[in-house]
Amino acid sequence: MRRPIPRPPLTLALAASVLLAATSFAPASAEPDPDPRGLGRQTLPEGDGWGSAGYGTTGGSAAAPEDVHVVSTFEDFREAVGGKDDDTPRIVYVEGVIDANTAADGTPLTCADYAVDGYTREDYLETYDPGVWGWKDPEGPLEEARIASSAAQAEQIRVEVGSNVTVLGLGDDAVLTGASLRVHDVDNVILRNLTFADAHDCFPGWDPGDGGSGNWNSEYDQVEVSGATNVWVDHNTFNDGDNPGTELPEYFGRKYEVHDGLLDIVRQTDLVTVSRNHFDGRDKAMLLGNSDGRTSDRGYLRVTWHHNHFDGLGERAPRVRYGQVHVHNNYYTVRDPDHFGYGLGVGKESHLYAENNIFDLHDGIGAGELLYNWGGTDIVEQGNVLMSGGSGRLTPVDLVAEHNTLFPDRPLGTDLTWVPQLTAEVEPVHAVRGLPRKVGAGRL
Template sequence: MQRRLTRTLALTAGGALAASLAAASPVAADSPTVPDFAREVLPEGDGWGSAGAGTTGGAAADEDDVHVVSTRQELEEAVAGDEPKIVVVQGTVDGNTDEEGNPLSCEDYAVDGYSLQEYLATYDPEVWGWEREPAGPLEEARAASQDAQSDNTVVRVGSNTTLVGAPGATITGTALRIRDVNNVIVRGLTIENAFDCFPQWDPTDGDSGAWNSDFDAVEVSGSTNVWLDHNEFSDGDLTDKEFYFGRPYEVHDGLVDIVRQADLVTMSWNRVHSHDKVMLIGNSDSRETDRGHLRVTLHHNEWQNLGQRTPRVRFGQVDVYNNHYVETGHDLYYDYSYSWGVGKESKLVAEHNHFTVSGDFDPAEVVQPWGGEQITEEHNLVNRKRVDLLGAYLEASGDELDDDAGWTPTLRRTVHPAQAVPGVVGAQAGPDWLHSDD
């Protein structure tokens, strides 16, 4: 079993915990509602998130700053502010609910006469054309409707926060934004289906146009020292299978995007599945202020039945090791495109990972350049056999990529041989393992 984290501050026995900011009723400190790991911090040397000031989240929170929440409003209030705090999610928190907890539909957010049917009729490329983005009252109504949904479903997490789940806890239909803050931990949660009711059609996006949505399940933007650990991320039971104008009607954006000078992030022991565009590290070639930032470690995660971007990197020094990639020819979800996107000035190191694949999987598709020039790719296995994944891409494409990312990761605690990764990650990734000792 993975070594239990040692830098832990114990909950004080007999203390009173606030059940929520809205209604603070005492809860025994040893209540099973508050997980044993709620005050654990990221150990020294565990990826980029342990660098700098380290990542301790709300470990120093007073007893009065430990909150148990079960509604969207309670969650939003509990994670706000920069004081040290621990927030425990119990049950299912649905972002698409009103203040009384009643469910909200896409029609409830629509304003100014917006309807999808009218939008499709107005901006059909056969009517609107392919040379300009939608404009006018109906596009303005779509944007206003999207803003109305955002006001209700986006939850902004403050600095010095530990957000954890009780056993079985789920956050659905909610976009968590860790934006311009520091020192945040998110652990032991199922986070799913951050869907956008009002995607925008852009006929100028690529050769065939594209639908673009606005909400990431988790966005780490401009923030430093973040640890995402033992969570499960997915689209839930809603997949992007509708097509309009010949393109997928994408109601999901990223699952976990790390952007806009975010830095010092560790993502470990998560299950990530059933999504297309999974993770951007750096969101624009033109954002040169990202240089020197976007240092991210991804280790011991399970990436299953995903389309692309696991991750796609710009600028950052990104360490990807001991991850298990599982592709099973999944007709129910998304066609596989690639895993490691080598973007502008990226310095991606991918080592000791394991791919378990079936069907027509082509190793030459794992690496995909997007304006980048270098990657270190070593000691990776496909179905338990050593495969030169970079070499396979270069042979198939005739392109050139430097096989040295120009740096050597040092912030690694335990590196398993690639052949052990399916067993180790399969047994220990995701929320259930973290809760197994509670």
Template sequence: MRSVANQTRQTQINVGANTTIIGLRGATLRGLTLMVDRVSNVIIRNPNLVDARDCFPAWSPTDGDAGNWNSQFDLVSVRRSENVWIDHNTFSDGDNPDRDLPIYFGRPYMVHDGALDVTHTASLVTASYNRFLGRDKVMLIGSSNTVGPDVGRLNVTLHHNLFDGTLQRLPRVRFGQVDIYNNLYRLAGDGFGYALGVGVQSAIYAENNFFALGAGVTAADLLYDWGGTVITERGTWVRPERGLARPVSLLDAYNAEHDPDLGGDAGWTPTLRAGPVLPTPLVPVVVPALAGAGRLPV
């Protein structure tokens, strides 16, 4: 515990209220966590955020059937905060990807947690035009299944982000109303888990997203039931590894192969969007051109 506390003191940057962070062209924050906790009115734009590695991962023998290694440092963590905008950033593990790490106790030695996690009653968070590259765990919205303070919070918008070679939590959602539109998913085949995690009392509204699938990945693999019951999903296009892109209902594909079925009405319609929703076939053209660090005129 003392070692973890020492690492936290040396690598965690606590972002204050009413703060804007703008990275100049080529700016990189390596091995650091931007912690947005108990504040409001924060903007983070344009840096490369790289390899927030945990030097002291913990072995959890009861996590899963065979145990797992768990880490606690995110590249950006938003907790107990609101009115936060995460825009035009690039998130990656740099030259320290999880796939190159060793196996201990029969499980991968995980030194990374999330890229961008929104937890502990945070709300009114927007992530737009970001690139998430080659990560395993990407985005957790809500950190516990316990019904409590998170109810009515964790309201998040994700639009025009590129998830490239990422494996899971794109995002995984609990409790919140989460608007997911015009995002591009270029999904790896090897090691891919799922894209949208439908968790406890989650209300995902997914519209006009485009999925390019890696080897062995099907439309039925893109949703995962983490204890949720519903998702509104419309306008999705899928391009298999070999084949042409076409409209696909992820909900129908999931329900055809899994029980129990997920319902198709999350019970709300987004009203706070930055602009019109693009037709889905334009997403793989527009998003790669605009998303990520280095695209802003700074």
């Protein structure tokens, strides 16, 4: 079992010494403080969900002045966040729009720049069309070229964050677009006040055996948290940028999906708080645990989701396996039955506790569709309400009863297997009514 990296808490004395150092060594002509409110040195408050357990989540709050960086290019961003083998406390301020699809000299990069060994999408579609190739897995030189091209893109757009790091957007327009940020095998990371936009895969792969009629599968979560401990994801916006999933074309009768998850938390990650974010418009949005067969996740994946706006998502808000997961005081805007599947996914050995959430239903979508049983057994839910018809009236709902009426062949139970303890942020459900105006990037 990987242990967190020991570190002292940010005491008042330590905070004062950091401030004194910054004051003592700053030249008289120093630039204005980019963070006058001290947001970069804020830590997750005590009792604020699972991320406050263990050593707590303090990010880069103890960073020395020389380890505080303001970045506005992707190359500078990659260097500043340190990588997973670096545990130096750092604060990284993101200024303006940073595009991962940009070469070191500032030249924009397109999908054609990553293609190698003669790959083109047109050739791929012509070669592996089921009417020509049949319903078997793609193989041969063109599939190998797709894989090699995908590796070239991954080398460019994936970036890994080190331990003891805070990444904070400056102002209300800090954007990481095209990037796949990985918080992988590290400890103590804070991500705040950023827009994560359009981490698109230039080279989706066709899987004819996925589902009853095949599917296009993509790489690149916008943020992947894997094998990490003590993480706080707060006041961010996650969206498709200028590449909305609803406008993607169809090939072989299936949507040519170029996006993976908005925020996936997987592979023995533990002690995470996800708060006050805006998750916008993605089909398959968020996984907690990525495989029924990954039994090593037992005892991990303890995550709190609170005060988030789940806005027009298709499914996985979130879908949960194994973990003890508290989902409270979130606002679900549920619309467009052509793209909506479910809200909360109850998966294998999941321990979901859903409390005081608002489900704002549109377009004739019913309460029975808000849960889906993906091989789970029980979910504890209390204090959840519906808001529909534009009336603003809050109506109590029994989510499990509604689900079981709609899906009598895969019912859910309500056995209590754990009780959330780190609940300082739990509010009455009516307090969530105006939440969409208060969350996401630019609202700190």
